[in-house]
Amino acid sequence: MGLQAQSTTTYDRVILGGTVMDPATGLHAVRNLGLRAGRIAAVTTGTIRGRDTIAARGLVVAPGFIDVHAHGQTAETYRFQALDGVTSSFELELGTADIAAWYAARAPGQRINYGVSIGHIKVRMAVLGDSGTVMPVGPGAYRVATAAETQEIARRIQAGLDAGAVSVGAGFTYTPSASHAELLDVFRVAARAKTPVHVHIRGGVKGLTEALDLARVSGAALHVVHINSAGYAETPAMLDLIAEARRAGSDVTTEAYPYTAGMTEIQSATVQDAYRNAPDSVLAEIEWPRTGERMNRERFAKYTAIGGPVVIFRNTEPMVTAAIASPLVMIGSDAYWQDGTGHPRTTGTFSRVLGRFVREQHAVSLMDALRKMTLMPAQRLEARVPAMRRKGRIALGADADLTIFDPATVLDQSTYREPTLPPVGIAHVLVGGVSVVTNGRAVDGVTPGRAVRAPRRRQ
Numbered sequence: 103m104g105l106q107a108q109s110t111t112t113y114d115r116v117i118l119g120g121t122v123m124d125p126a127t128g129l130h131a132v133r134n135l136g137l138r139a140g141r142i143a144a145v146t147t148g149t150i151r152g153r154d155t156i157a158a159r160g161l162v163v164a165p166g167f168i169d170v171h172a173h174g175q176t177a178e179t180y181r182f183q184a185l186d187g188v189t190s191s192f193e194l195e196l197g198t199a200d201i202a203a204w205y206a207a208r209a210p211g212q213r214i215n216y217g218v219s220i221g222h223i224k225v226r227m228a229v230l231g232d233s234g235t236v237m238p239v240g241p242g243a244y245r246v247a248t249a250a251e252t253q254e255i256a257r258r259i260q261a262g263l264d265a266g267a268v269s270v271g272a273g274f275t276y277t278p279s280a281s282h283a284e285l286l287d288v289f290r291v292a293a294r295a296k297t298p299v300h301v302h303i304r305g306g307v308k309g310l311t312e313a314l315d316l317a318r319v320s321g322a323a324l325h326v327v328h329i330n331s332a333g334y335a336e337t338p339a340m341l342d343l344i345a346e347a348r349r350a351g352s353d354v355t356t357e358a359y360p361y362t363a364g365m366t367e368i369q370s371a372t373v374q375d376a377y378r379n380a381p382d383s384v385l386a387e388i389e390w391p392r393t394g395e396r397m398n399r400e401r402f403a404k405y406t407a408i409g410g411p412v413v414i415f416r417n418t419e420p421m422v423t424a425a426i427a428s429p430l431v432m433i434g435s436d437a438y439w440q441d442g443t444g445h446p447r448t449t450g451t452f453s454r455v456l457g458r459f460v461r462e463q464h465a466v467s468l469m470d471a472l473r474k475m476t477l478m479p480a481q482r483l484e485a486r487v488p489a490m491r492r493k494g495r496i497a498l499g500a501d502a503d504l505t506i507f508d509p510a511t512v513l514d515q516s517t518y519r520e521p522t523l524p525p526v527g528i529a530h531v532l533v534g535g536v537s538v539v540t541n542g543r544a545v546d547g548v549t550p551g552r553a554v555r556a557p558r559r560r561q
Contacts, residue, residue, distance in 0.1 A: 113152040114138050115535055120158025120506060124165065124496040125473035135163065137502045140534035140550075145496060156537075158506050161529055162468075165476040165494050166503030167452045170194055170483070171300070171327055171357055171434030174448065179439050180213040180551065182449045184531050184538045185524040186514075187475075189503035190215035190493060190554060191437075192483075194300040195327045196236075197221020197271030199228045201262045201555075211549035213538050215503070217487070218555075219271035219300060220262025222255070222288050226277055229254050236440065237276050237370035244371070246279050256287045263295045266555035268487055269325070270295075273302035274309070275372040282316075289320035297486045297556070298323035298353070306336045307343065314347055314354065323353035325482060328436050330358040330417060330425040337421045341428050348430075355482050357434035358425035360454045362417040363518065365391075365438045365445040368402075369409045377402065389413040391443050391518060411440050413518055426455060427465045432478040446521040450514030453525030457513030468509060486556045502535035 113136035122133040122145065129145075136144030136152060144150055166189025172179070175193050183191050197219035198204040204218050223242070227234060229251050232242030247255065259270060270292040274285070292299045299322055303309040309332065317324035326332065326344070333340040347354050366372060368388075377385055377397075385397040390405050391413050397405070405412070425431050435451035438444050447454075452475055459465045466474075480494030492501045505528065512527030524542075531539035536550035 111136070111144075111150065113143060113150060115154045115156065116150050116152030117156045117158050117163055117504070117506070120161050120163035122163045122496055123469060123472055125469060125477040126495040126497065128469070129496065130469060133163075135496070135504075137535040140502055141492075142496060142498060142500045142502050145498065156506065156530055158530075160508070161506050162509050163496070164472050164505050164507070165496055165500075166190065166505050166531065166533065167475040168192075168479040168494055169435050169437065169451075170325075170432065170479045172437035174437055174439040174444070175208075175216060175218070176439070177212060179437060179448060180216070181544050182439070182522070182524075183435075183437065184213050185528060185544055186449055186452045187505035187507060187528045187531055188214060188452065189505065189531060189533050190217070192217045192268060192554070194219040194269050194325075195221075195271045195273060195302055197224055197267070199224035199258065199262075201265035201267050205266075205553050205555065208553065212551040213549060214533050214551040215554050216551060217268040217553065219269040220259050220267035221271035222259065222280075223271065223273050223276050225255050225258045225262070226280065229258065234369070237367045239369045243277055244279050246281060247284055252281075252284045252287060255284065256291050259288060259291050260295070263291070263297060263556070264559040266558040268483060268554065268556060269297050270299045272299055274304045274312070275302055276370055278371050278375060285316055286320060289316045289322040293320045293322035295486070296323075298325045298355070298482065300325045300327055302327050303332050305332055305334070307339055310340050310343055314343065314352065317352060317354065324355075326354065326356040327434065328359055328364070329356040329431060330422050331364045333425075334417055334421060337424050341424070341430055344430055355432065355478075356430060357432045358422070359434060359436050359447050359451055360422060360426055360459060361445070361447050362419060362422055363413050363415045363445075364417070364436070365411050365413050367409070368406055368412045373412065373414075374406070387415050389415065389518070391521075394519060411438060411443055413445065423459070423463070423465050426459050429470070432474045432482070433471075434479075444521050446514070446516035446518060448516075449522060450516040450525055453512050453528060454514035456507065456509065457527070461509065461512075487554060488557070489554055502532055504530075504532045506530040
């Protein structure tokens with residue numbers, strides 16, 4: 103792979119002497135990159151010149167990390183994610199009920215690229231008149247939709263796809279009263295649009311079997327979000343089920359984040375249904391992150407009335423490692439940040455994989471980890487979103503979304519008590535050839551990130 107540049111060529115920027123790692127081709131060698139007009143214009147062993155130079159000797163130059171599962175989607179969270187090497191961030195589980203308004207709120211650009219699904223959760227909340235701000239807390243969760251409402255939910259999801267939604271999002275645990283017929287209608291809309299449904303399934307093998315059956319009957323592609331926190335001890339068996347479904351011809355993929363604790367809204371159905379009547383010994387799995395308090399019956403009632411995100415310590419390191427190491431699994435942070443409170447996965451997911459699971463534990467090779475962060479998510483989305491064919495690769499004509507890091511030092515630093523701490527070892531992050539992180543520090547005042555969406559259907 104290479105382009106021997108002419109000595110008279112001057113690129114907008116050059117990246118010199120880095121170890122280029124491209125999961126798409128398997129390239130793992132020292133190369134010089136030339137960037138022009140936001141794209142990669144040279145990958146070469148030859149001498150090249152640029153108006154600006156990044157010295158990358160001793161560093162890995164990788165495609166920018168693509169996060170297929172990130173909540174928040176604000177300028178603050180985009181800054182956190184950029185420091186962790188992310189160049190494209192997608193809200194594909196919860197999604198939105200209004201695609202046009204969601205993209206308009208982020209125009210003309212952000213620090214990193216951004217995209218969203220049309221979300222069954224959010225659409226159901228709108229149609230059934232749920233008062234929840236983040237998750238459904240009333241009829242959106244607990245009322246069975248009428249036939250007319252079910253039809254309206256399907257219509258709005260189709261309208262969102264026509265408006266350019268990246269995919270369809272769903273969360274069965276957050277909408278427990280959604281009937282099988284309603285969910286099947288959602289999957290059928292997705293199948294007609296040839297778009298995957300990104301689903302927070304009901305837990306365990308039983309929940310995965312339900313989602314696989316919906317995908318099989320409808321013909322829709324399925325993406326199972328955070329397999330590790332959907333499976334817990336059943337994670338290996340669930341990975342086997344996904345492998346079996348893929349061998350049988352099903353289009354199913356999955357993701358994981360590298361932490362043993364999750365985070366969600368305390369007022370959501372998934373928390374209330376699991377913990378409302380639980381004893382103190384089980385409630386102690388839940389932490390109120392603003393104070394570090396573990397729950398008991400009194401605190402659970404108190405903080406349920408207040409509302410807000412909680413940390414739930416339910417998983418084990420062996421199950422997380424099983425997910426991260428599986429060749430089926432891409433990396434998705436499930437970033438969560440709400441009014442100054444959040445999970446350390448928002449700021450440390452990708453660095454944690456590279457530092458702890460690659461370098462320290464040898465659970466996965468560096469090239470395979472990069473594949474999970476770049477090429478696999480790009481390939482999951484590119485059939486519907488052609489722009490993704492230029493991301494997740496280092497190749498001529500690919501977008502100059504690049505993450506440059508030190509494999510010997512990269513490591514997360516954020517904790518449940520200090521979730522805003524940035525990682526170390528992420529030296530440079532470029533979006534469309536523009537630096538958003540330089541020498542490990544966020545560059546202020548730059549907004550090269552652009553909307554990533556599917557082609558819109560003309561009405």
